[in-house]
Amino acid sequence: MLICEHCATSYTTETPRWRCDCGGTLKLEISACFDIAAFQERAMNLWRYVEALPVPAADAVSLGEGLTPLLPLTGPWGNAHFKLDFMMPTGSFKDRGSAVMISQLKRWGLTEIIEDSSGNAGASIAAYSARANIDAHIFIPASTSVSKAMQIALYGAKPTKISGTREDTIAAALEAAQSIFYASHSWSPYFIHGVKTLAFELWEQLNFRAPDAVIVPVGNGSLVLGCHTGFRELLHAGLIERLPRIIAVQAARCAPLARAWQQWMNDPVPVNKETSIADGIAIATPVRGRAVLAAVRETNGLFVTVEENEILEGLKALASAGLYVEPTSAVAPAALAKLRAEGGLGANDTVVVELTGSGLKTTDKLIEFFES
Numbered sequence: 001m002l003i004c005e006h007c008a009t010s011y012t013t014e015t016p017r018w019r020c021d022c023g024g025t026l027k028l029e030i031s032a033c034f035d036i037a038a039f040q041e042r043a044m045n046l047w048r049y050v051e052a053l054p055v056p057a058a059d060a061v062s063l064g065e066g067l068t069p070l071l072p073l074t075g076p077w078g079n080a081h082f083k084l085d086f087m088m089p090t091g092s093f094k095d096r097g098s099a100v101m102i103s104q105l106k107r108w109g110l111t112e113i114i115e116d117s118s119g120n121a122g123a124s125i126a127a128y129s130a131r132a133n134i135d136a137h138i139f140i141p142a143s144t145s146v147s148k149a150m151q152i153a154l155y156g157a158k159p160t161k162i163s164g165t166r167e168d169t170i171a172a173a174l175e176a177a178q179s180i181f182y183a184s185h186s187w188s189p190y191f192i193h194g195v196k197t198l199a200f201e202l203w204e205q206l207n208f209r210a211p212d213a214v215i216v217p218v219g220n221g222s223l224v225l226g227c228h229t230g231f232r233e234l235l236h237a238g239l240i241e242r243l244p245r246i247i248a249v250q251a252a253r254c255a256p257l258a259r260a261w262q263q264w265m266n267d268p269v270p271v272n273k274e275t276s277i278a279d280g281i282a283i284a285t286p287v288r289g290r291a292v293l294a295a296v297r298e299t300n301g302l303f304v305t306v307e308e309n310e311i312l313e314g315l316k317a318l319a320s321a322g323l324y325v326e327p328t329s330a331v332a333p334a335a336l337a338k339l340r341a342e343g344g345l346g347a348n349d350t351v352v353v354e355l356t357g358s359g360l361k362t363t364d365k366l367i368e369f370f371e372s
C-alpha cells in the first residue's frame, strides 16, 4: 500500500505512481519478515533479504549489489567500522535503491523514465535501466563531473545537461515528467526500501547486533530514511533491542536540515546555498526533509555540519588509510572526528561510517580543486 505522507490517501501498488494527487510524498508500507537460516544460505547480495523487500526475487533486476565489506579502521576519528558502499556495481550506494526501484518499475511495465541527479543516482539508475531494457533520460547539472556524465552516457541513457543550480535541474526534470514517468530517487518509496538493506547488512555483519550509531552524509536524506526504515523493521521483528542513533552530516555550505535541527524546526529551512566540494549532498530543498528530521529525532540522533577544510581533511585521512572516496563521502569521517573531539560519542561505542561513493568518479573535480 502506498500512503501519502501529507493527506494520508492510500493507493494500490499495482499501478505506476510516484506522488499523491495532492503533491505529497508517498510512503510504502510492507510487512517485513526475516528468515535468518534461509538468507544465510543465499548469494552474497542484498536480495538475500527478499522476505523484507517489496519486490519478489523472481522480478529482481540485479547487478549483484550489496554485502559490501565492513572494515574496522582507526584514525583521527578514533575506532570505527567503515561500510565500503563505494564498492557497488556503479561505484555508489545508490545501487541499493536503484535495484529495488527499477525492479518495481519493470513490474509496472514501464519502458521509459526520467530522473534527475547530481551524478551518482543518475549513473546508478542508468545502469539498472540498461539491465531492465528501460529507456532512461537523466537530467544532470552542467557542472556534473565528466566521469559521471560519461558513465551515464555509456550505459545508454540520455544525459541532458542543465545549466544553473541543482534546483534548476530538478525543475527541468519535473517539467519533462509531465509526459514520462518520473523515476526520482528522492521521491520513490521503493528507493528507500532498497537503501534500507544497508541496515540489514550492518546487523548481519556485526553478528546480528545493531551498532550504537551510524554516520551518514545527507542531501535528500535517503540514507537516513533507509537506515531508519531498516532498523525499525528489525526492531519490530524483535531482532534488535533499540534503534542505533542516526548521525546525519551536511556540508556547512548547504545545510537546510542541520539548520532546521539547530532551530528546533520540523521542516527544512531556506538556505543561501554556496558551492561545496561535497556536491552530492548540496540539496537546498530536500523533498522528504520533514521525515528525515523526524527519523533522526526518533533515534536520539543528531545533525552535524562540516566545513570545506574539514571535508578535505577527512578525504586525506581516508586516502592515507587506503580508501579513495569522493568528497561527499568524506563528510562522515570528518563529522566523526569532530564528535569524538567534543566527546559527543563514547570511546567504546560501535560506530559505523557509511562511505557512499568512489573517488574514481570525481577525479576531474579533485584535480580542479587541488590545482586551483
Ligand SMILES: [Zn+2]
Pocket (backbone or CB within 6 Å): 004, 005, 006, 007, 008, 009, 020, 021, 022, 023, 024
Ligand atoms: Zn496526499
